[in-house]
Amino acid sequence: MARKRRYYREERRRPVYWEEDEDDFEEEDESFEITDKFVKNTSWTLLAVLGFGIVLSLAQTFYTPSGTMQTGDGFRVVSVSKGKLHVEDMRTGRSVSFDDQKLVKAALNGFIKRGDVIYP
Secondary structure, three states: OHHHHHHHHHHHOOOOOOOOOHHHHHHHHHHHHHHHHHHHHHHHHHHHHHHHHHHHHHHHHHOOOOOOOOOOOOEEEEEEEOOEEEEEEOOOOOEEEEOOHHHHHHHHHOOOOOOOEEOO
């Protein structure tokens, strides 16, 4: 019986309050510093990625490719006859005939069709 009574008294004792050491606060501060650094780095990384995307979008909008050919440099295919490819000069509108057998074969096989533009 004495044992039960002692156990009962131990339960009714005043609660022991845990005293916090300064070391515990330093550990919490370090964890907050690590979290703050992570958030700060993530924010800057996200901002850099978004900025890079905006720069690429603007570059694509304002970029005009400088080709070696102008819009008038080229020949529009008109027909194929007598072993020649008949074309129209897009700059002047004159009719020109090419007797290049590779072009004639490509036109006969259907790779080059009427209305296609051939660049020199």
